[in-house]
Amino acid sequence: MNNYKNVLGWTSLPIAFSICGIASAQGFFEDSKATVTLRNYYFDRDYKGTTPQSAAREWAQGGIMRFTSGFTPGVVGFGLDAVGMMGIKLDSSPDRSGTGLLPRDAVTRRAPDEYSELGLTAKAKVSKTELQVGSISTFLPIAFASPTRLLPQTFRGAYIRSTDIDKFSLHAGYLDRINYRDSTDYQKMSVASPNRRFIPTAESDKFIFMGGDYQITPALNLKYFYAELEDICQKNYLGFEHFWQVGGGKLKTDFRFYQTDESGQGRAGKVDNTNTGIMFTYTYGAQSFGAGYMQLNGDTAMPYLAGTEPLVVSEGFLSSEFLNPKERSWQALYSYDFASFGMPGLKATTRYIKGSNIELPTLGGQGLTESERYLELSYAFQGSLKGVSVRARHSLYRNDFSSAASVRDDNETRINIDYTMSLW
Helix, strand or coil, rough: CCCCCHHHHHHHHHHHHHHHCCCCCCCCCCCCCCEEEEEEEEEEEECCCCCCCHHHHHHEEEEEEEEEECCCCCCCEEEEEEEEEEEEECCCCHHCCCCCCCCCCCCCCCCCEEEEEEEEEEEEEEEEEEEEEECCCCCCCEECCCCCCCCCCEEEEEEEECCCCCCCCEEEEEEEEEECCCCCCCCCEEECCCCHHHCCCCECEEEEEEEEEEEEEEEEEEEEEEEEEEEEEEEEEEEEEEEEEEEEEEEEEEEEEEEEECCCCCCCCCCEEEEEEEEEEEEEECEEEEEEEEEECCCCCCEEEEEEEEECCCCCCCCCCCCCCEEEEEEEEEEEEEHHHHCCEEEHHHHHHEEEEEEHHCCCCCEEEEEEEEEEEEEECCCHHCCCCEEEEEEEEEEEECCCCCCCEEEEEEEEEEEECCCC
């Protein structure tokens, strides 16, 4: 499963120029940094009812080493970043593989004992504008690389970011491949298709995006992005975040609007969706109270890049993202920071999401519902153990779809222990 040629081949020319020009230059090493993250991850999804697979349950150990260089001096600065990742199987079997922690053979369904990959990124910087080419991670509303398993998901392409204009952050990029979080191979891109929403075999090798955000005031940030997955779909995103001091606390308003339709040949089928969501979160001292609502309109579900996170206000942490056709969902959230009790680093969050009015003719008809209950405890160690964090999640997901649905009732537990240390 070790496959480096897709990364190295695409970036060999800019990397070669960069290395030749900066091997002994000031700034490249002086401003560099390197970190290692060790991640131990247990994932248990217990399916309810009659299903072909009773559970997805695996345990793995991961390691992520990152090197980030500085830039050479001059009008144009050059640099090189690298990330090496390895996953080791601790427990898995064919009848319960498929958690997303480890790759698995399509025929035997067995996970390998280990897998690894190397990502290289050549970069250049002029003033406050930076270009990256090679292994790319984007954390944008239209392409959010998933960090929720053992190893992070990445793209292959070019990405330019600029903050040269005061109060503006501008982004643009071209991606041609995706590396899933449980894979070492770069593949063509598709859209997520649970519940038979779209044609899952439809692929594209061109994803373009552009947009940015504008800090109108210290309390108000406006965002707009456009993206197109060639011959599959195109998407517009508009959102804002606003903070307002209310009483002794702070109220955050998070508004997100997506408009999506098909692009070119429409290989994944018809796409016709608008998604409007809003989330209010009031933080008072150690406590946060949240309430949100999301509504989908149009003839289809909302598509997003398979393997990424959709980044909508009602996104769940389990089997569903609450993005089915016509769906309306609401949620309530409560979190507490135990630092006020003399336990800094300890936090608890509970959440409930309910979706209704779902139209899935092939899976039970109209007026379907789904829900999720979620509890998370996390602790970041202090003092001599600083850098170690533990997170435990438990969720209950239920729906009234037909038994043929790809999203099934389940109970899920995730436990991961991370240790991040700086090498220099």
